[in-house]
Amino acid sequence: MATVLRIPEKNANEVLLVSKLVQSDAKIENSTELVDGEKLDAPNTIIKALVSKSKKAELLGTDKIEQAQVEEWLSFANQSLRGVGKKEVVSNIEKKINQHLSTKTxxxxxxxxxxxxxxxxxxxxxxxxxKVTTAPNTLRWFDLIQNTVIKANNLTQEFPLVEINLDDVPEPAAPIVAKKVDKKGGDDKAANASGKGNKKPEAAVAGDKDNKQGPADGNKPKKEKKKAEKKPAAVPVESDQPVVSRIDIRVGLIKTVKKHEGADSLYVEEIDVGEEEPRTIVSGLVKWYPVEEMENRYVLVLANLKPASMRGVKSYGMVLCASAADGSAVELLAPIDTSKVKPGDRVYIEGQEGEPEKVLNPKKKYWETVQPELHTNDDLIALYGDKPLLIKTASGEAIQCKAATVKNGGIK
Known part of the structure; x- marks a missing residue:
């Protein structure tokens, strides 16, 4: 007999979403009694029970530190977002959540x-x-989740996509203007301030008027605002280039590996990707590989992610792995023939070549768009859609990439 999941109507949204995401076979009903067979008297308890019994148990945290953070944030959600007034929710959106997401994906x-x-x-x-004006980081995160969780798992019927334009995020020019306005009068100080400060605006907006009106402090704030609005609109060309070609995947050679001092599940690697110095990259592979199997190993590196701090260590990229659908294996991708490649050789998709971005803009979600299409096939070959990932070698020969044993797995 299938489990019946009974939830109070006011708590239905997040519990329903979790149930759908983990593909629970529990029947959903609205009631003050919760799960049959055991007394689960809080939505967070139900949520954790659903996830722990599913194939997505890693969502509860991959180690003890993450699990503690999950508990802390679920407690915050229960106290500050669930069953409270609109004003309190909006305050938490604009302050605690927006601030926390200012440096996190x-x-x-x-x-x-x-x-x-x-x-x-x-x-x-x-x-x-x-609102984009008061909580841009929250909005960016919300759009990411609705694309990578809701849309990717076909849950748009229950949670219709919200139209969001992240190009409206204002430029952080206000602090510069404030400093200029606060300067005490005096022609010399005003001239010095405008001489230093007007270089950036001139680069942003062409025209002779800036030079003529430079000393007039009263005009500066208005001109700054106009420039800030025009900047985001100045990127129209990108639609002609295939999204996958904006991703910079390179052959890397792991030179050294050590355990992360602040996280048992993480390695800190120095990887040669064809640059003057090896890159520091942090990977959660301790569970899957001993140190000796990581050293002097060829891998594929996603090289143009925005650098991120991982437990106090800055990571400048990500190694790509194939993951079994049931979570039983995670394997590093590698060139089929390592004798024909060198660190720094680029990966491309035939017919979809282009110049990769120097650093991926998180607002554009290029990687989030490409990643769901990456997978291995029955022959262990790494594909983007139905086309193989190919390495562009110095000799002109195209080398494919593969996993060791993971068939029909996702790549991330």
Whole structure:
């Protein structure tokens, strides 16, 4: 007999989302009694029970440190977002959540956890209150989750996509203007301030008027605002280039590996990707590889991610791995023939070549768009859609990439 999941109507959104995401076979009903067979008297308890019994148990955290953070954020969600007034929710969106996400892609580390899913479910009804002017980081995160969780798992019927334009995020020019205005009068100081400060605006907006009106402090704030609005609109060309060609994947050679001093599940690697110095990259591979199997190994490196701090160590990229659908294996991708490649050789998709971005703009979600299409096939070959990932070698020969044993697995 299938489990019946009974939830109070006011708590239905986030619990329903978790249930759908982990593909629970529990029947959903609205009631004050919760799960049959055992007394689970809080939504967070139900959520953790659903996830722990599913194939997505890693959403509860991959180690003890992450699990503690998950508990902390679920507690925050329960006290500050669930069953409270609109004003308190909006305040938390604009302050605590927006501040926390100012340096993070997800709530915990650099990957999805149940915290992202639960808070998205709780904020879904308040999506109109997530303003780009007051909570741009929250809005960027909300859009990421609705694309990588809702859309990717075909849950748009229950959670329709919210139209979001991240290009409206204002430029952080206000502090510069404030400093100029606060300067005490005096022609010499005003001239010096405008001489130093006007170089950036001239680069942003061409025209002779800036030079003529430079000393007039009263005109500066208005001109700054206009420039800030024009900057985001100046990038129209990108639609002609295939999105996958913007991703910079390179052959890397791991030179050294050591355990992360602050996290048992992480390695800190120095990887040669064809640059003057090896890159420091942090990877959660301790569970899957001993140190001796990591050293002097060829890998594929996603090289143009925005650098991220991983437990106090700055990581300048990500090694790509194939993951079994049931979570039983994670394997580093590598060139089929390592004798024909060298560190720094680029990976491309035939017919979709282009110049990669120097650093991927998180707002554009290029990697989040490409990643779901990456996978291995029955022959262990790494593909983007139905086309193989190819390495451009110095000799002109195209070398494919593969996993060791993971067939039909995702790549991330």
């Amino acid at each position: 997800y709530f915990i580390n650099n990957h999805l956890t149940i915290v992202d899913v639960v808070i998205f479910g709780l904020l879904f009804a308040h999506s109109k209150n997530i």
